[in-house]
Amino acid sequence: MACCDEPQLIPVRDAIARMQVAVQSVSDTETVALPDLLDRITAEPVRAGFNVPGYDNSAMDGYALRADDAGQPLIVVGQSLAGHRFEGELQPGQCVRIMTGATIPAGADAVVMQENTKVNGDSIKVLKSPSAGENIRRAGEDISKGQEVFPAGYRFGPIDLALLASLGLAEATVQRRLKVAVLSTGDELTPPGQPLKDGHIYDSNRYGIIAILQRLNVDVLDLGLIPDQPDAIRAALERAGSEADAVVSSGGVSVGDADYVKDILGELGEIGFWKVAIKPGKPFAFGHLGRAVFFGLPGNPVSSMVTLHQLALPILRTMAGEAPEPPLQITAKATSGYKKRPGRQDFQRATLRCVDGENQVGSNGAQGSGVLTSFLGANAYTVLEAERGKVEAGEFVTVIPFDRFIT
Ligand code: AMP
Ligand code: MG
Numbered sequence: 001m002a003c004c005d006e007p008q009l010i011p012v013r014d015a016i017a018r019m020q021v022a023v024q025s026v027s028d029t030e031t032v033a034l035p036d037l038l039d040r041i042t043a044e045p046v047r048a049g050f051n052v053p054g055y056d057n058s059a060m061d062g063y064a065l066r067a068d069d070a071g072q073p074l075i076v077v078g079q080s081l082a083g084h085r086f087e088g089e090l091q092p093g094q095c096v097r098i099m100t101g102a103t104i105p106a107g108a109d110a111v112v113m114q115e116n117t118k119v120n121g122d123s124i125k126v127l128k129s130p131s132a133g134e135n136i137r138r139a140g141e142d143i144s145k146g147q148e149v150f151p152a153g154y155r156f157g158p159i160d161l162a163l164l165a166s167l168g169l170a171e172a173t174v175q176r177r178l179k180v181a182v183l184s185t186g187d188e189l190t191p192p193g194q195p196l197k198d199g200h201i202y203d204s205n206r207y208g209i210i211a212i213l214q215r216l217n218v219d220v221l222d223l224g225l226i227p228d229q230p231d232a233i234r235a236a237l238e239r240a241g242s243e244a245d246a247v248v249s250s251g252g253v254s255v256g257d258a259d260y261v262k263d264i265l266g267e268l269g270e271i272g273f274w275k276v277a278i279k280p281g282k283p284f285a286f287g288h289l290g291r292a293v294f295f296g297l298p299g300n301p302v303s304s305m306v307t308l309h310q311l312a313l314p315i316l317r318t319m320a321g322e323a324p325e326p327p328l329q330i331t332a333k334a335t336s337g338y339k340k341r342p343g344r345q346d347f348q349r350a351t352l353r354c355v356d357g358e359n360q361v362g363s364n365g366a367q368g369s370g371v372l373t374s375f376l377g378a379n380a381y382t383v384l385e386a387e388r389g390k391v392e393a394g395e396f397v398t399v400i401p402f403d404r405f406i407t
Helices: 012-022 158-166 205-215 230-243 261-268 301-319
Strands: 029-033 062-065 074-080 094-098 110-113 117-120 123-126 148-150 171-175 179-185 219-226 246-250 270-275 283-289 292-297 330-334 345-355 358-363 380-384 396-401
Touching (some): 205 219, 205 246, 219 230, 230 261, 230 292, 246 301, 261 292, 358 396
Parallel strands (some): 179 246
Antiparallel strands (some): 062 110, 270 283
């Protein structure tokens, strides 16, 4: 391939495929109460125990009638309110006052909306005749009894909790939460809130990593800031490997003199690979540490966020028992040009807009792997394929809108 200055780099797609087959999903399950089910993942399909709606009911405020009768004045013989049905059976020439959601009385086959009637004492005149079945929500038209509503491996969102409630379900069987250990490495790092020593920078990665993992709804074991000392790194990785399902570290996986993480991973566990054709973020280590899966993110702040999001997150979601859809990809017109050499798949932070019906994407400023502000106000990645060279403004490019895990 003409694309690669560094042929040993693994293409992003291959790296993800290799990691997916090298991990296992959690197998323990638990029963969790409805209010606590947000972002939990189903361990088995959820089925409806009854029809939804449970009975034929009115979609409108109006009058329930026989559609064939609508040409004549109709006597109002009673009412059917939500929660209080009309007990009788409708006879020819009769109608029943009915409210949205109320049971359709026996004998009626349509509802005329109130606005299309004229009331005259005890009877009504229908101004616009409904056809048979009109304005009736049929029993089971939304969900039929026994139907699978949620598959296994499904992450519950807010509306899903309402849907579960509508099925009368007060709990669900879900996968146990994944436990993920997080650590930063680097002698130059100072925790925020403390004075910065000469030549130091603040440890920013750990806060972004933990926040992303919290959105994923995993249990985070924060192992803190570890100096670039082999013994300290060894102790942290040993603990992480024995206590967690997965470990996410930042820094120390490149080829510098103080980059011990990868070597210690090789010593305590095994390195699957550690170079991916992704920009930002080429040094990304994947491996195993005891029973835990290890993700070694690069230290550069943008690289660490992009590799966590694009490489580690899909695998963590699989491990958590989720079966997510691949991310949405759209095509948009580039409003700015991009300098690029073939070789790595590039995830540029970008602003996606729809202008007069056309998707347009612009670069979100300087794209260095340390420029964390490139994420500020960005809502998408412009994804430049590995083999692609420079892009001129006006060309079409692939865009992945951000999901809720990254912004
Ligand atoms: P490394 O991957 O350890 O070689 O680090 C690459 C660059 O990222 C260096 O400039 C580090 O100072 C910086 N860096 C490493 N870890 C962090 C961190 N936790 N927060 C912010 N910057 C970091
Ligand atoms: Mg370092």
